Amino acid sequence: MEKEVFVEKIKEIVGSENVKPDEPMKNHTSFKVGGPADILVTPVSVLQLSQAIQLCKNENVPVFIMGNGTNLIVRDKGIRGVVIKIYDNLNEFTVKDDIITAYAGVLLSKISMAAYENGLTxxxxxxGIPGTLGGAVAMNAGAYGGEMKDVIIETEFIDRDGELRVIRDDEHQFGYRTSLIQKHSGIVIRSSMKLKKGSKEEIKAMMEDLTKKRQDKQPLEMPSAGSVFKRPEGYFAGKLIEDCGLRGYRIGGAEVSTKHCGFIINTGDAIAKDILDLIAHIQSTVRMKFGVDMQTEVRIVGEA
Incomplete structure (x- = not known):
């Protein structure tokens, strides 16, 4: 099927205003890099999402699902096929007793604030995690000793065959930055989190303390994708990079942050190749000096 015909078909499903052909992905990633997506689609309901995925499957058009692009590097030639962005919509949530149920597009920071407002710890x-719930559940996101596996009790997701599935508790198969959903290329629709009643004052104090730690130690003012590397067993990624003398090391517009060596920042004119070349340089340098393999935590997609 020709691209123009396919675009018209997907517009019939999600509406013309929610379809953008040849959309630069640098406008949709926190790193501010990335070439164009053939077609960017932002469905406003689960039905639209399911129908869009089914159309792509029927027409053998590749699909990539994203949230708000905070853990993502898109290569410079962009992404072929359809990119479905969930962040802009599918962003409702409910709080009932000690359980919060939220759709995949809700920001974690928003859910965390809702928990505080309802006295839930x-x-x-x-x-302070900038991503959406969907991506956070799929990769078991975590920070400062907490992970999504600690609170998630149920998730509804679409599997690689387009079927709607529900999993509970241990069925998520959470591991370090992974889950059953990620392993099976699933798409989170919504999840339920079970929390505990707590003191609003204590909850607020902890949130403020973690915010201060992030502001003091992380380059939040610069375009980045958070921690680039997974934590190697027995080591800290940032410390390994620093001990290799790479603090402030640059390739093109990409730089190892002088504030936190576990972060790579876009100093303003980086392209994806700069960032990827810097990642490769860090990996080879750390491997040579310490014999440690540095695996990326960020997702890397698209054509070079």
Whole structure:
């Protein structure tokens, strides 16, 4: 099927205003890099999402699902096929007793604030994570000793065959930055989190403390994708990079942050190749000096 015909078909499903052909992905990633997506789609309901995925499957068009692009590097030639962005919509949530149920597009920071407002503790660690719930559940996001596996009790997701599935508790198969959903290329629709009643004053104090730690130690003012590397067993990624003398090391517009060596920042004119070349340089340098393999935590997609 020709691209123009396919675009018209997907517009019939999600509406013309929610379809953008040849959309630069640098406008949709926190790193501010990335070439164009053939077609960017932002469905406003689960039905639209399911129908869009089914159309792509029927027409053998590749699909990539994203949230708000905070853990993502898109290569410079962009992404072929359809990119479905969930962040802009599918962003409702409910609070009932000690359980918060939220759709995949809700920001973690928003859910964490809702927990605080309802006197619920357990999501303080997520207050400064910039991603959406869907991505956070799929990769078992975490910070400061907390992880999504600590609170998630149920998730509804679409599997690689387009079927709607529900999993509970241990069925998530959470591991370090992974889950059953990620392993099976699933798409989170919504999740339920079970929290505990707590003191609003204590919850607020912990959130403020973690916010201060982030502001003091992380380059939040610069375009980045958070921690680039997973934590190697027995080591800290930032410390390894620093001990290799790479603090402030630059390739093109990409730089190892002088504030936190676990972060790579876009100093203003970086392209994806700069960032990826810097990642490769860090990996080879750390491997040579310490014999440690540095695996990326960020997702890297698209054509070079």
């Amino acid at each position: 357990g999501l303080e660690f997520a207050s």
